[in-house]
Amino acid sequence: DAGITQSPRHKVTETGTPVTLRCHQTENHRYMYWYRQDPGHGLRLIHYSYGVKDTDKGEVSDGYSVSRSKTEDFLLTLESATSSQTSVYFCAIKYEETQYFGPGTRLLVL
Amino acid sequence: SQKIEQNSEALNIQEGKTATLTCNYTNYSPAYLQWYRQDPGRGPVFLLLIRENEKEKRKERLKVTFDTTLKQSLFHITASQPADSATYLCALEPNSGYSTLTFGKGTMLLVSP
Numbered sequence: 532d533a534g535i536t537q538s539p540r541h542k543v544t545e546t547g548t549p550v551t552l553r554c555h556q557t558e559n560h561r562y563m564y565w566y567r568q569d570p571g572h573g574l575r576l577i578h579y580s581y582g583v584k585d586t587d588k589g590e591v592s593d594g595y596s597v598s599r600s601k602t603e604d605f606l607l608t609l610e611s612a613t614s615s616q617t618s619v620y621f622c623a624i625k626y627e628e629t630q631y632f633g634p635g636t637r638l639l640v641l
Numbered sequence: 642s643q644k645i646e647q648n649s650e651a652l653n654i655q656e657g658k659t660a661t662l663t664c665n666y667t668n669y670s671p672a673y674l675q676w677y678r679q680d681p682g683r684g685p686v687f688l689l690l691i692r693e694n695e696k697e698k699r700k701e702r703l704k705v706t707f708d709t710t711l712k713q714s715l716f717h718i719t720a721s722q723p724a725d726s727a728t729y730l731c732a733l734e735p736n737s738g739y740s741t742l743t744f745g746k747g748t749m750l751l752v753s754p
Contacts, residue, residue: 632684
């Protein structure tokens with residue numbers, strides 16, 4: 532599983548509240564990614580990081596921010612959660628040319 | 642715009658047959674293409690990578706072909722088993738030069754005993 536953990540694994544929250552999801556890796560990989568996966572849309576990139584404090588936007592970054600203050604942790608924050616952000620969120624790391632995914636976080640915004 | 646297309650309809654086959662999944666792309670010039678497997682409730686798992694200068698790659702019962710002229714990759718599972726039932730995703734790196742992948746929406750494979 533490439534030493535990737537995500538927390539929490541499940542979360543229910545209310546519209547308008549901030550939410551932070553954490554991705555933790557144990558192997559000092561440079562690149563880390565946040566995706567969301569929804570029926571009919573597949574896996575879409577939200578943000579990614581190519582080093583400590585180095586991040587960039589993906590395809591669906593609106594409403595999300597990220598931070599990476601140390602190599603092993605990549606945080607995804609929903610500033611003010613909306614029902615459209617109900618989804619399954621996956622974190623991934625890059626090793627050589629491939630990506631290895633965490634177990635996912637299932638988020639429900641009511 | 643760049644697009645990756647996989648058959649959205651599930652592929653149903655009988656155990657022992659060869660499953661063939663298709664990935665078509667437009668407006669990419671990929672250096673390589675990747676295939677992933679995803680089981681329900683789990684993250685995708687890397688299976689195979691094929692480079693633009695490779696026509697075919699094999700790993701156990703898996704075979705991938707890559708035709709950059711047709712802009713298509715075929716993913717084959719020979720002697721399929723019910724345990725092969727899953728969703729299979731293809732992925733390409735966009736031409737932007739950044740180290741990201743764009744995934745197709747995936748094709749579900751159902752192998753019946």
